[in-house]
Amino acid sequence: MSALATTGEGSLTGGRPAPGGTDRRRRRSTAGWLLFPSLTLVLAGLILPLALMARTSVAHFDAASPDLVGFTLENYARFFGEPFYLMILARTLLVALSCTAICLVLGVPAAFVISRVESRTLKTALILATIIPLLMGNAVRAAGWMVLLADKGLINSALLSAGLIAEPVRILYTGSAVVIGLIAVLLPFMVISLESVFENIGTAYEEAAQTMGAPPWTAFFRVTLPLAMPGVFSGCLLCFVLAMNAYATPVLIGGPSFQMMAPKVFEQAIKVYNWPFAATIALVLMAVTLVLSVASSLALQKRYGVL
Amino acid sequence: MTGSRSPFPRFLSDGSFRPVMVGGCIAAFIMVLSPLAAIIWVSFFENKIISFPPTGYSFDWYRAAAAMPQFRDGFFTSLELGVVATLVSLIVGVPAALVLARGRFPGREAIQSLLLAPLIVPGIVAGAALYMFLIEVELASGVQVAMTFTGLAIAHSLIALPWTVRLVTASLVGLDPQLKEAALTMGAREFTAFRLVTWPLIRPGVVAGALFAFIASFVDLEKSLFLVGPGMTTLPIVIVNYLEWSIDPTIAAVATVQIAIISAGLVLTDRYFKLARAF
Numbered sequence: 087m088s089a090l091a092t093t094g095e096g097s098l099t100g101g102r103p104a105p106g107g108t109d110r111r112r113r114r115s116t117a118g119w120l121l122f123p124s125l126t127l128v129l130a131g132l133i134l135p136l137a138l139m140a141r142t143s144v145a146h147f148d149a150a151s152p153d154l155v156g157f158t159l160e161n162y163a164r165f166f167g168e169p170f171y172l173m174i175l176a177r178t179l180l181v182a183l184s185c186t187a188i189c190l191v192l193g194v195p196a197a198f199v200i201s202r203v204e205s206r207t208l209k210t211a212l213i214l215a216t217i218i219p220l221l222m223g224n225a226v227r228a229a230g231w232m233v234l235l236a237d238k239g240l241i242n243s244a245l246l247s248a249g250l251i252a253e254p255v256r257i258l259y260t261g262s263a264v265v266i267g268l269i270a271v272l273l274p275f276m277v278i279s280l281e282s283v284f285e286n287i288g289t290a291y292e293e294a295a296q297t298m299g300a301p302p303w304t305a306f307f308r309v310t311l312p313l314a315m316p317g318v319f320s321g322c323l324l325c326f327v328l329a330m331n332a333y334a335t336p337v338l339i340g341g342p343s344f345q346m347m348a349p350k351v352f353e354q355a356i357k358v359y360n361w362p363f364a365a366t367i368a369l370v371l372m373a374v375t376l377v378l379s380v381a382s383s384l385a386l387q388k389r390y391g392v393l
Numbered sequence: 394m395t396g397s398r399s400p401f402p403r404f405l406s407d408g409s410f411r412p413v414m415v416g417g418c419i420a421a422f423i424m425v426l427s428p429l430a431a432i433i434w435v436s437f438f439e440n441k442i443i444s445f446p447p448t449g450y451s452f453d454w455y456r457a458a459a460a461m462p463q464f465r466d467g468f469f470t471s472l473e474l475g476v477v478a479t480l481v482s483l484i485v486g487v488p489a490a491l492v493l494a495r496g497r498f499p500g501r502e503a504i505q506s507l508l509l510a511p512l513i514v515p516g517i518v519a520g521a522a523l524y525m526f527l528i529e530v531e532l533a534s535g536v537q538v539a540m541t542f543t544g545l546a547i548a549h550s551l552i553a554l555p556w557t558v559r560l561v562t563a564s565l566v567g568l569d570p571q572l573k574e575a576a577l578t579m580g581a582r583e584f585t586a587f588r589l590v591t592w593p594l595i596r597p598g599v600v601a602g603a604l605f606a607f608i609a610s611f612v613d614l615e616k617s618l619f620l621v622g623p624g625m626t627t628l629p630i631v632i633v634n635y636l637e638w639s640i641d642p643t644i645a646a647v648a649t650v651q652i653a654i655i656s657a658g659l660v661l662t663d664r665y666f667k668l669a670r671a672f
Contacts, residue, residue, distance in 0.1 A: 117492045117498075121488070121504060123484070123485035123488070123489075124485040124554060124558070125489075125504065127481075127547075127551065127554065128507055128510060128554070129507075131511075131523060131547050131548070131550070132510060132514060132519060132522075132523070133507075133510075135519070135522035135523045135525065136518075136519075136522050138522065139518070139525060142525060192417055192421040192424065193421060194417070195413070195415070195416070195417025195418050195421065196417060196418040198414055198418075199414050199415055199418040200418070212422075213668060214660065214663060214668065215425075215426065217659060217668045218655065219425045219426065219429060221608050221609070221655060221659065222429065223611075223612025223629050225629040225632040225636070226432065226612075226632065226648040227428045227429065228428075228633075228636065229428075229432050229636055229640060229648050230427070230428025230430075230431045232636065233428075233432055233443060234427065234431045238443070239445075240431060240445050243445035244445070266424075270424050270425050270427075273424055274425055277421065303408075303410055330515075331516070331517060331518070333516070333614070333615045333618075334614050334615070334633060337633075338633065338636055338637070352517060352521075352618060355524075356619070361525060364521060365522075368515075368518040368521055368522070371515070372515065
């Protein structure tokens, strides 16, 4: 079983000698057969479709025919030439960045508290309370926010009956509602990424810092948090990528006037039938997300070493 | 302030540190849990038009939701898709995980990234791309795949695959391959060794992988959006289509049923496999 693990650098196999040559070749072909079905599924269901999408994005749009015709950059020129689409990209970036920042501010205390709770039962309960919403699906959560944020929703009703406001405040179908809704979606990802990191750091460093006279805040910001930087970064990256690609939340609680990139892909494809332009928007979205992720990880690597 | 009953280590219990941290934690949980709590509450309201406080409470909306064909069909389509996707992801994913868990070999990183890629490529992009691809397949072969159960099943198997691969691999990490070799040396056949040695070791990972795969498929919205068709719609899409028109206790009841199913599944999973290990 270990014939493929000849380098054994990880803890998986250690440095045991590899078995003989024929045996190794036989094992290798077994591995090929074991990997074949899953790789076929991913290639046929994801990689080839993405390649086709890239091809479609440089095709000329002809409303009369679904065939892919010609090679042209006109779709990209249109996207980057029209302020309307650039505004949507800028708005998506702004929403994604603010959500990530707020998730960080709320996620750090939550993850830290969960990692330092000493009661096993409480810790399990808190982790379950983080993961269950994470896998709940966006449709259900959006419904919850609609109930809370609507003009006659719970928040407005409570504020009205408390006499704090005279008129219902418009929250639903605004940018703030989208940011609130996305934070609720993304925060569990941030908390889960950070919790395991704080857990692995352990309390020894904090204790040492405090023994040497550092107040808790100093110990936290000068010792624990710098040690947790890889987790902080991967949590932020995850939140940012997911926020950039959000679909259900902007559509349902942002309303038709608050437009973001992912809903635009759907609109161009299904409502306008302009598949080349839909493919262009999708690829621009992926490219911008990827470039920013790689650039930020390179910048942070310079600052903090290997992440 | 640092009573011996505090759940925290003593050294973190001085001054403003603990109140601020605990406050941030509570705020985070309110943010995450309040929409779920709100929708569960509303599903028991008596009045059809949602207003606070409610005029009374009732279970009628659950009966009303169960009687609406679009929710029933959506629910059963999602259930079937979830089961098919989970089975496919296990059949193709477990063998792949067994190979990946063997340790480092040339191309391992690339294969692993490829198998986990469906998790990283945004749902809406992957869904749109798959739809276009299936239309091309149809144009070339004359067989309709998009907007059929098969098309959805392909998409959902891809959603499920990274979870089974990841969790089965995770349950195998640290597993000593010499265990199985010992069984083989002592004369066990390949299949017997798998059944008696490897299988008991990976079972928690397979169970957890299957449950996560099912849930990821069941709640998916973005990837299915392009691929659903008339008479072939998943529950989350039925919910979203309904929400675009109105929000009432009926949809809240549907959402609550989904919340209950998924919570039960996850609490169950946690007994076999610590959920935090899945991420």
